[in-house]
Amino acid sequence: MNLPNKITIFRVILIPVFLVFLMVPDIPFGKWIALGVFILASLSDMVDGKMARKYNLVTDFGKFMDPLADKLLVSSAMIALVEMGRIPAWVVIVIIAREFAISGFRLVAADQGIVIAAGWWGKIKTTVQMIMVIFLVADLGGKPIHIFEQVLIYAALVLTIISMMDYFIRNKSVLSSEK
Numbered sequence: 001m002n003l004p005n006k007i008t009i010f011r012v013i014l015i016p017v018f019l020v021f022l023m024v025p026d027i028p029f030g031k032w033i034a035l036g037v038f039i040l041a042s043l044s045d046m047v048d049g050k051m052a053r054k055y056n057l058v059t060d061f062g063k064f065m066d067p068l069a070d071k072l073l074v075s076s077a078m079i080a081l082v083e084m085g086r087i088p089a090w091v092v093i094v095i096i097a098r099e100f101a102i103s104g105f106r107l108v109a110a111d112q113g114i115v116i117a118a119g120w121w122g123k124i125k126t127t128v129q130m131i132m133v134i135f136l137v138a139d140l141g142g143k144p145i146h147i148f149e150q151v152l153i154y155a156a157l158v159l160t161i162i163s164m165m166d167y168f169i170r171n172k173s174v175l176s177s178e179k
Contacts, residue, residue, distance in 0.1 A: 002057045004066075007048035011069045014041040015076050022080055022137065035137045041073050042130040063117045064106065070126050071099045077133040086136045086149075091157050095129070098164045105167070109174045116171055121163035129156045 001009075014037055021027055022034035048066060052058045078092040102122075109116050118126075132152035135145070168175075 001061075002052075002059065004048040004052035004057050005059060005062050007044050007051070008062060008066050008069050011041045011044045011048075012072060014044075015073055018073075019076060019080055022077075023083070031137065031139070035134065038073075038077060038130075038133060038137060042134070045070055045073075045126070045130075060115045063115045064110070067118045067122065067126075068103070071103070074126065074129045074133060075099060077137070078129075081133065081136050086139065087153055091153055094157060095160045098160045101164060102167055105171070105174065109171065112174060114174060116167075116174070119163070119166060119170060121159065121166040125156065125159040125163040128152065128159050132156045 018034050018037040018041065021030045021037060024030060027033070045066070048062070052062055075092075075096050078087060078095065081087045082089045082092050106116055132149070132155075135149050135152055
């Protein structure tokens with residue numbers, strides 16, 4: 001297993017660490033430690049992708065697991081934020097439903113021997129979602145920050161829908177292919 005793939009696995013391992021610090025109220029500075037863990041995990045997404053491309057270490061495992069690790073990280077965070085009353089459940093349901101739809105689509109493609117890497121809309125969507133989570137976890141307060149958080153939530157929602165449409169349009173041949 002190459003280094004970018006190990007970094008991806010590390011990101012998945014950080015998810016329960018992030019959740020414990022975020023959700024267990026008795027941990028001193030837990031919110032801030034959770035925020036640091038989430039930022040580290042988010043930055044690892046950028047690092048593993050750049051490293052894989054720069055050193056020609058792109059693998060089918062990485063193409064499949066990297067976006068899955070992102071989905072797990074962001075979905076876990078958003079579910080926790082619903083519990084904390086920081087984001088509407090319906091928004092998270094739409095976002096996670098998109099993730100399930102794309103994952104199912106990838107399985108259909110994989111069954112045909114096709115591995116589909118994440119597209120640019122998906123990368124932008126993930127970046128906005130990660131920034132949104134950072135602000136929602138930080139919970140800095142104040143009306144301007146609250147408005148900015150709301151903008152991030154709805155930008156993430158819109159980008160989620162756009163990226164799903166782009167994903168299906170770009171890869172529509174997968175659905176029409178026969179074995």
